[in-house]
Amino acid sequence: MNQKYAVPALDRAHAVMALLAEEPYVWKLSDLSRRLEISKSTLFSLLSTLERLRWIDRDRNETYALGSVMGDFGGAYFRQYDLIDQFKRNAEPVVRRLQESIQLARLDGGDVQYLAKVEAPSPVQMVSGAGIRFPAHATGLGKSLLAFRSEEEVRAILPQETLSKITVHTIGSREALLKELEEVRASGCSMDIQEGVMGFCCVAAPIFDRSRQAAAAISCSMPIHHWEGKKMEAIREVKALAQLLSIAV
Known part of the structure; x- marks a missing residue:
């Protein structure tokens, strides 16, 4: 597929979502940063945005999973x-x-x-x-x-x-x-x-x-x-x- 008009932030979000779909409430920010090779500052902004949109959810242990909006999208x-x-x-x-x-x-x-x-x-x-x-x-x-x-x-x-x-x-x-x-x-x-x-x-x-x-x-x-x-x-x-x-x- 032509990458000319690719949006890097969306590629990074997709990588995060794919990982969380496989292993919910396992990954913390630092773990995701190492696994996906995304800087912590960039990843923090990305995760904060995804959480605000309810695409992901964060628990008391600071680990992440897919959020309720993804259920709406799936439906x-x-x-x-x-x-x-x-x-x-x-x-x-x-x-x-x-x-x-x-x-x-x-x-x-x-x-x-x-x-x-x-x-x-x-x-x-x-x-x-x-x-x-x-x-x-x-x-x-x-x-x-x-x-x-x-x-x-x-x-x-x-x-x-x-x-x-x-x-x-x-x-x-x-x-x-x-x-x-x-x-x-x-x-x-x-x-x-x-x-x-x-x-x-x-x-x-x-x-x-x-x-x-x-x-x-x-x-x-x-x-x-x-x-x-x-x-x-x-x-x-x-x-x-x-x-x-x-x-x-």
Whole structure:
């Protein structure tokens, strides 16, 4: 993996967490410093921050273990698989009504990663199966997920002002994307009009978790010649399905 944008503090935190996961309430600061070859002053700041965030816990003997937040993270990790099951079950009737495919995805860095798809019985399909990744700025799914991050987060996720053009219709600048994300927040859904794949349009909406973060998103994709006739119905169906799935996350 490219180390160009690696964050050393996160690498050190990961090393600490991995060790504490194997041996809870065994390691003190001085022991961790020797084992991980991290200076005590650097490690003290790191452990203090992790403890404040409740990523780790410290007992009366000054030894450390994983904290309660890691349990929350672990629960959220496994709930995503419940979400896939819920998605497949609840998307099927929507696909039958619209006769168009529905996708589920999450944000992974500057990309969306497709988690699942319920396909319509159509010979014309957009390639979007589980595991496929696509630039977030070029998809309705990505816009729905980015819209509910802060502007600072979006700028960190997409550090370049110029965005790659997947088709002639793809948004080409980060500033233009930020303006569109404001519209997405206001409307509760996002569009992709031949921005990711020529000949296809999508409408997408975010799925919110219990902390009101956009944990995933769903989209309905269709050939452009279906778009005008089905757009409004697709918007209603996708927003309703996203709201339903938000309860499951």
